[in-house]
Amino acid sequence: MAILQGDWIDPERSKILVGQYVKRWIDQRPGLRPKTLELYRWLLRAHVESTALGGTELGRLTTPMVRQWRSERLDAGVSEITTAKAYRLVRAALNTAVDEDKIIPRNPFRVKGADKETSAERPVLSVGQVFALSKAVPDRYRVLVLMTAFLSLRWGEAAALTRSDITEGAKNVRIGKSLLEIVGKGLVVAAPKSRAGVRTLTVPEAIRADILSHLELYVDNRPDAYVFTGVKGNPLRRTNFTKIVKWRMLTASVGVPGIHFHDLRHAGNLWASKSGMSTKDLMARMGHDDMRAALIYQRATDSAERRIADDLSRMATEYREGRSSA
Structure with missing residues (x-):
């Protein structure tokens, strides 16, 4: 041996x-x-x-x-x-x-730090910037931008939405599937990324009228009709969307060059974290069954809170020392 x-x-x-x-x-x-x-x-x-x-x-x-x-x-x-x-x-x-297989006694993949990936911190879009993007894209995709941001949707979740997923008055949106583009298979309808991905989201009242208008203009009356489609009525592919709207040029034209479509969800997650939601509620909104992602957004909010507190402390100190009359 x-x-x-x-x-x-x-x-x-x-x-x-x-x-x-x-x-x-x-x-x-x-x-x-x-x-x-x-x-x-x-x-x-x-x-x-x-x-x-x-x-x-x-x-x-x-x-x-x-x-x-x-x-x-x-x-x-x-x-x-x-x-x-x-x-x-x-x-x-x-x-x-x-x-399980007992083939080797010890895993040789023990290189310290090799499993870590450090992604550059993504920019956070403001509400105004999201609305600017929604106005810059062709009208049939305006609501796609708004819903992705304000409901914290993944691309596949937004692309898979059908008319039946949107309740009366556009008060709620049910997320229960995802549309994925698989090499060699094309578009495939799959379950959400995790069990927590199946969820019902409350639509902010401010964008409900936009959704209802989109449904009337661009969506067939069939319950299974896709909410967002290409210009020929086919299910929306991410690559086609990027080309149709000329995403790189479009984002630069509204002052947010380098923004990825996924940054819309990122922005929505951060906005939600600032609303005072609990970690559990934030996880539900985001469709995560792992609290680590929710905690990241809450820590970002904590950081903002510390900056605000520091600024307030500075103002109080300046007043007490007679350096400010405010």
């Missing part, structure tokens, strides 16, 4: 290649959403099977080899975010190799 890092292993079982094992692990994962499955398979093809890591036997893999693989990915120009995603994918698969 062979020895790996001081533990006995089955030399035959551990000869399976990393790429082969991860592929099998992905194929056997139950309940993966189509978009997640697509991402995992792409990460496997682009960043595991195409590298020396993918052709390495599990029993011969070491942490220094993992560290080298990660370094080579970054040196090749792969972003830190993508590299971290690939790292976490293989680590998760190899955790199964250790804990």
Whole structure:
């Protein structure tokens, strides 16, 4: 028998290649959403099977080899975010190799900090900027911008909305599905990102009339008619929308260059956090079953509160010291 890092292993079982094992692990994962499955398979093809890591036997893999693989990915120009995603994918698969399949005694994916991805902080749109964007897009997409921001919708959730999802008077919107664009399959209707994604949202009264007007102008009377469609009436694809509205030029024209469509949801989440909602209520609004995302927005609000308190303290100090007459 062979020895790996001081533990006995089955030399035959551990000869399976990393790429082969991860592929099998992905194929056997139950309940993966189509978009997640697509991402995992792409990460496997682009960043595991195409590298020396993918052709390495599990029993011969070491942490220094993992560290080298990660370094080579970054040196090749792969972003830190993508590299971290690939790292976490293989680590998760190899955790199964250790804990369930007993192929290897210890997971060599133990590179400190390799699983972390640091995304640049996204800008926060103001209410005025969102309305400016809604006026700048073609009229049939004006309400798409407003609903995405004021209801904190994901793109797929907004694209999947049908007339029956909007209650009488546009008082509420029911979110129960998502429209995903999958390579090789086209548009696919799937369940929301998590169980918490199934939710009913109260529409701010200020935009209800806009929604009702949109339904009258652009949506068939059939209950299953999509609320947002392309100019030919087909379900709305994200790539087509970006081209139709000339998103990059449009955002620059209203003074918010570089804004992503997802930043509309980001803005809505932050607005909601400033309304004094509890963490649980904010999670429900956002459609998250993990409180970490909600806490991020609440911490951002806390930071704003501290800045306000600091400013008020400065004003009080200046008054007490006779440096202000206010």
